[in-house]
Amino acid sequence: MIKVLGDSHDKEMYDLLVEVTDLRKFVEEELHVLWKDVDEVRVECQSRHASNGNASISTSYIVVGTHGIKVPKPNMYNNTRNATMVENFLFGLEQYYEALGIVDDGAKIANASNFLHESTQLW
Structure with a gap:
């Protein structure tokens, strides 16, 4: 019975690890997309500011x-x-x-x- 509980616990821990890993990957991908968008907006703002001439x-x-x-x-x-x-x-x-x-x-x-x-x- 203890072996069954141990095996069950190990499987649950593995499943949690997989889920946390998947969530981390998802969050990192979303952050990458957001940073890319922020960089694009920053470049656009800088180019508009530069096109206006002297600040x-x-x-x-x-x-x-x-x-x-x-x-x-x-x-x-x-x-x-x-x-x-x-x-x-x-x-x-x-x-x-x-x-x-x-x-x-x-x-x-x-x-x-x-x-x-x-x-x-x-x-």
Whole structure:
């Protein structure tokens, strides 16, 4: 009886090993396909970015930061000619862009005017 139980246990262990091996092979194949797709997307993004020319004049956003977190907007600059006020405004704007994950300088510059008040926008 013990021999029968031992043989049964060995067969079950072998079957489990075969199943785990098959699952591992399947997962590795799927990962290979996914990595191939990611590489293709990366190449496409790089070629589109290169075809747009210099990144500093790009109007597209490159976002790498947080998703789903509401980031408070910085205070608007109201044309006060005070070095401390200007520095505080620029620091707040930089922190805002960093929290959003915007790293493209062209996108930052293009949208900075949204935070200028009244006649300051005409500069």
